[in-house]
Amino acid sequence: MAEKQSSSAARKSFFALFLTTIVLFVLSWLFVLRLTGRPRPLDRKVLTTQKLPTFFHHVKSQSSNGLSRAILVNNGGREEEPPKREQGFQDKDGAMNCNGNVKEPLKIFMYDLDPEFHFGLLDWKPQGDRIWPDIRTEIPPYPEGLNLQHSIEYWLTLDLLASEISDNPNNRVAMRVQNSSEADLIFVPFFSSLSYNRFSKQNPHQKKSVNKVLQAKLVKFLTAQKEWKMSGGRDHIVMAHHPNSMLDARMQLWPSIFILADFGRYPLNIANVDKDVIAPYKHMVESYANDTSDFDSRQTLLFFQGSIYRKDGGFARQELFYLLKDEKDVHFAFGSLKNNGVIKAGQGMRLSKFCLNIAGDTPSSNRLFDAIASHCVPVIISDDIELPYEDILDYSEFCVFVRTSDAVKENFLINLIRSIRKEEWTQMWEKLKEVETLFEYQYPAKDGDAVQMIWQSLARKVPGVKMKINKSRRYSDAVVPGKDGGLRSIPAPKNFW
Ligand SMILES: *[C@@H]1O[C@H](CO)[C@@H](O)[C@H](O)[C@H]1NC(C)=O
Ligand SMILES: *[C@@H]1O[C@H](CO)[C@@H](O)[C@H](O)[C@H]1NC(C)=O
Numbered sequence: 001m002a003e004k005q006s007s008s009a010a011r012k013s014f015f016a017l018f019l020t021t022i023v024l025f026v027l028s029w030l031f032v033l034r035l036t037g038r039p040r041p042l043d044r045k046v047l048t049t050q051k052l053p054t055f056f057h058h059v060k061s062q063s064s065n066g067l068s069r070a071i072l073v074n075n076g077g078r079e080e081e082p083p084k085r086e087q088g089f090q091d092k093d094g095a096m097n098c099n100g101n102v103k104e105p106l107k108i109f110m111y112d113l114d115p116e117f118h119f120g121l122l123d124w125k126p127q128g129d130r131i132w133p134d135i136r137t138e139i140p141p142y143p144e145g146l147n148l149q150h151s152i153e154y155w156l157t158l159d160l161l162a163s164e165i166s167d168n169p170n171n172r173v174a175m176r177v178q179n180s181s182e183a184d185l186i187f188v189p190f191f192s193s194l195s196y197n198r199f200s201k202q203n204p205h206q207k208k209s210v211n212k213v214l215q216a217k218l219v220k221f222l223t224a225q226k227e228w229k230m231s232g233g234r235d236h237i238v239m240a241h242h243p244n245s246m247l248d249a250r251m252q253l254w255p256s257i258f259i260l261a262d263f264g265r266y267p268l269n270i271a272n273v274d275k276d277v278i279a280p281y282k283h284m285v286e287s288y289a290n291d292t293s294d295f296d297s298r299q300t301l302l303f304f305q306g307s308i309y310r311k312d313g314g315f316a317r318q319e320l321f322y323l324l325k326d327e328k329d330v331h332f333a334f335g336s337l338k339n340n341g342v343i344k345a346g347q348g349m350r351l352s353k354f355c356l357n358i359a360g361d362t363p364s365s366n367r368l369f370d371a372i373a374s375h376c377v378p379v380i381i382s383d384d385i386e387l388p389y390e391d392i393l394d395y396s397e398f399c400v401f402v403r404t405s406d407a408v409k410e411n412f413l414i415n416l417i418r419s420i421r422k423e424e425w426t427q428m429w430e431k432l433k434e435v436e437t438l439f440e441y442q443y444p445a446k447d448g449d450a451v452q453m454i455w456q457s458l459a460r461k462v463p464g465v466k467m468k469i470n471k472s473r474r475y476s477d478a479v480v481p482g483k484d485g486g487l488r489s490i491p492a493p494k495n496f497w
């Protein structure tokens with residue numbers, strides 16, 4: 001009996017010990033979890049600093065472009081780079097602003113092409129052997145009218161010229177450098193859209209149109225340059241915004257970065273989103289300054305102006321016309337934007353809540369940018385459209401996208417548009433007013449306008465371009481400098497992608 005009691009007491013105390021151990025274990029486990037579990041936003045930073053030896057301390061230093069950054073310095077004064085930030089758009093000082101925009105200007109070498117390739121196409125007559133107009137005293141005007149849609153070549157070139165006389169270099173996104181080996185990218189100042197628009201008709205006395213002659217000359221010139229040979233053309237910027245511009249040269253210049261309106265008329269291996277940059281059209285309607293309209297004051301629900309019958313790809317226009325023509329608050333107007341069509345379209349867009357963008361001959365059109373400038377929420381029905389700066393801009397915040405296959409279903413589109421309430425529309429309208437600057441071409445360029453946004457898009461291509469150039473040098477037959485100091489060309493890759 002006594003034995004039994006003592007054994008039961010031992011069992012009890014053993015059990016108590018066991019219980020205490022469990023409780024302690026669970027408590028300590030919870031404690032550990034509290035420390036290491038669920039990462040909070042700051043944890044990563046805290047851990048990084050904790051790992052650093054104590055003799056490092058933070059100091060503030062002023063980097064060359066005036067941005068202060070924290071660097072780590074030990075007592076011996078030796079500098080150590082701060083922990084790398086996530087892969088982003090860093091400049092050489094590691095500085096990055098909140099939009100991920102590059103702060104250090106992109107360095108661009110621009111070929112001194114004969115004026116017949118650029119301002120000469122604008123009827124500018126160079127004095128003496130000048131290649132560029134002195135933009136302090138004269139800025140050759142660009143022709144009015146629809147040519148302006150594709151005038152990106154003009155604004156980018158002017159901005160580069162301005163970078164040489166700018167009194168505020170810190171504010172620049174891109175600057176011209178005279179030494180190509182210091183450049184990030186090489187700019188080809190051929191006004192190819194203007195050349196197509198004005199000079200693609202063949203004069204009876206010529207064998208070829210001026211537009212064709214210029215393209216052939218350009219290809220010959222470029223492929224003979226040492227800059228082209230060094231990179232196989234990969235770091236060259238070639239502008240071809242009009243879908244029909246560079247029709248001949250594109251097949252030879254394809255390793256370069258094209259600036260395009262869309263990829264509609266390009267085979268995938270010649271142009272694609274990874275390699276190239278999409279730039280906005282210059283809008284034709286006037287910007288809507290001081291827009292005091294609202295959901296109720298814009299009485300047209302849905303607005304479309306354009307021709308209904310288009311070539312391939314545009315079949316949806318016709319279908320949509322028949323689906324929508326009996327809706328009383330839908331405006332479907334036909335006709336091109338010639339004469340006073342632009343003014344009328346602008347007025348119509350300002351009075352409409354939504355503006356339709358339907359694929360035409362090409363996936364893109366300037367209508368989208370007209371809608372944005374009029375703060376009319378774009379409804380985009382164009383499955384293959386590519387949009388400018390879409391890597392940093394979320395168009396769904398201010399556009400409605402509808403798949404073509406859905407849009408042509410009975411009542412689908414009109415029900416969708418009618419289901420968007422005042423509140424949601426107003427949010428998109430507010431956003432349109434915020435983003436409209438991003439699509440504005442002007443000289444001089446302003447902060448965050450189309451010119452600067454395009455340079456920034458190009459800057460984001462630079463690391464990829466450099467990697468491709470380095471890869472292309474792997475094998476000795478692609479080695480660049482020859483024995484005599486001459487350069488051997490890097491063969492254009494057969495399968496670029
Ligand atoms: C161009 O820059 C490179 C590298 O910085 C330098 O070696 C070369 O001398 C420069 N050329 C001229 C003409 O200044
Ligand atoms: C818009 O408002 C500003 C300031 O109120 C004024 O200076 C400007 O002229 C207005 N613009 C138009 C087009 O009415």
Ligand SMILES: *[C@@H]1O[C@H](CO)[C@@H](O)[C@H](O)[C@H]1NC(C)=O
Nearest residue numbers: 463464465466467468469470
């Ligand atoms: C390519 O090689 C150069 C050295 O020639 C190097 O400085 C550069 O960082 C390399 N670029 C990439 C993206 O690897």
